[in-house]
Amino acid sequence: MISIYLDDQRTPIEPPSENSKWAIARNYEDFVSLVEDVGLGNIEIISFDHDLDRSATVHYLEYVRKNYEIDYSKIEKQTGLDAVKWLISHSTNTGQPIPKCYVHSANPIGSGNMMGLINLYLKNCKRPENCIRVRWDYEINGKIFRK
Numbered sequence: 501m502i503s504i505y506l507d508d509q510r511t512p513i514e515p516p517s518e519n520s521k522w523a524i525a526r527n528y529e530d531f532v533s534l535v536e537d538v539g540l541g542n543i544e545i546i547s548f549d550h551d552l553d554r555s556a557t558v559h560y561l562e563y564v565r566k567n568y569e570i571d572y573s574k575i576e577k578q579t580g581l582d583a584v585k586w587l588i589s590h591s592t593n594t595g596q597p598i599p600k601c602y603v604h605s606a607n608p609i610g611s612g613n614m615m616g617l618i619n620l621y622l623k624n625c626k627r628p629e630n631c632i633r634v635r636w637d638y639e640i641n642g643k644i645f646r647k
Contacts, residue, residue, distance in 0.1 A: 502538055503545035506531050506583055507604070508552045510638040510645075520544040527552050528578035532586055540596040546587070547602045547636065550580040550610025560607050570609050580605060584614045588621045597625065602634045 503516040506525045515521045523538070525531035535543065551557045555576040564570050572579070580603070591598045601618050605611045611633050619629035635647045 501542060501544040503547070504531065504534055504543060505547050505604075505636075506552070506580055507547075507549035507638075509640050510549070510604075510636075511640070512547075513637040513639055513644065516545045516547070516636075528583050528586075531583045535587065535590065540591060540594065540599065543599040545600045545602065546598075547604050547634065548580040548583060548614050550603070550605035550607045550614060552579055553577040556607075556610075560610070564607065564609050568609060570607075570613070579610065581610060581613050581617070584617050588617070591621075597627070598622075601631045603631065604634055604636055 501520045502523045503520040504525055505512050505522045508526050511524060512522050523534055525534050551560055553576060555574070556579055559571070559574045563574065572581075584601075587598055587601075598618070598621070603611045603614050605614070615631045615633065618631040622629050622631065637644070637646045639645065
């Protein structure tokens with residue numbers, strides 16, 4: 501089993517569980533390829549970041565923090581929300597359930613959007629609505645950040 505950590509900058513320090521190790525996806529395309537290559541049945545956990553490129557981060561800092569909403573037309577590349585939408589579509593099309601999902605994004609509006617969509621999907625599948633926001637210990641360019 502593997503677990504997927506979708507994030508453009510952070511790299512988790514420790515494995516998510518005793519049964520799994522992290523596979524890192526740095527963008528939407530890497531995420532889709534990884535899920536398709538590995539298969540949903542071989543994924544234990546997915547942890548999502550929302551802002552997957554500089555335009556999303558700048559949009560968060562300059563607009564979202566002041567207005568409490570995201571204008572997705574201002575973001576140049578796919579976000580973690582796009583990855584969540586694809587995951588749900590892929591699960592529906594293949595008939596395989598999605599694995600346990602977490603959100604580790606620092607963007608609270610983006611986090612809420614992703615958790616809300618995942619939990620709504622789980623509710624419709626009559627599964628527990630258990631997608632929550634978490635913090636993993638991580639590093640960026642050799643600098644370590646702990647919970």
